[in-house]
Amino acid sequence: MNLSALKGNEKLKDQLSRQEGERGLSHAYILSGPPGSGKHALARLLAAAMLCTGQGEKPCGRCGPCIKVERAVHPDVSVISDPETGKPITVDQVRQLRADAYIRPNEGERKVYLLEEADRMNPSAQNAMLKLLEEGPPYAAFLLIAGSSGGLLQTVRSRCEELALSPVGREEVLPDPERQALVQKLADALERSEELELMEAALSMEGKREELSALLDDLWMELGSRAVRAGDRRRLLRAAELVKQLRGAARLNVSAGQLSGWLCAGMFEAT
């Protein structure tokens, strides 16, 4: 797959190219990452690759469909965005999308839908989307753009492949003291049960995929040693247990965004 138009994110590009070569592109992706990480550039490349009629690596960037996607005029690519400035996509918009998806493509073999800020959709909109992900026509493909996949329902996430983008040039590994500071910040937030503080600290893990395991190991040890000293250790032990589970997930290449979402959900949703 030709993804050279996307800056940085080398690992993700390798992974996607390999996947495309082995079993073709998926029908549903979550493209997550902070502003400026290239979510829209990647969405355009995926849409073009799905519709490209050129020879060799896709997208070729030269055929009619590729050029139309690049100019945002391809009739089989639809962008669903906020109904009013700042408002998330509504359930009615998803229903319209669903009706449209059952009309066969105009020009190409596929229809591609790009959903802006999909993580801000409310649960009923997400559930309507889920039906489409599960039972939509085989030619339809969905690209869910999200600041963080943590805002998406687990059921939606399980139907999509996630492509977690990192801000360009910020994939480097944290020096040790910086990692320790982040561990302390996370442990403080968990101990004090400060949800906002925790989310903020967890966001700093974004783009640190390289060393998530090491970070979570350190955090687990820190929580354990705090629990030994603390008066009320229940919360700390629960946090340590969660972090232990997350360490397993981190080895399976789960993104920092997903991990921080799970951590916050695990700590605060049940209380």
Ligand SMILES: [Zn+2]
């Ligand atoms: Zn092409």
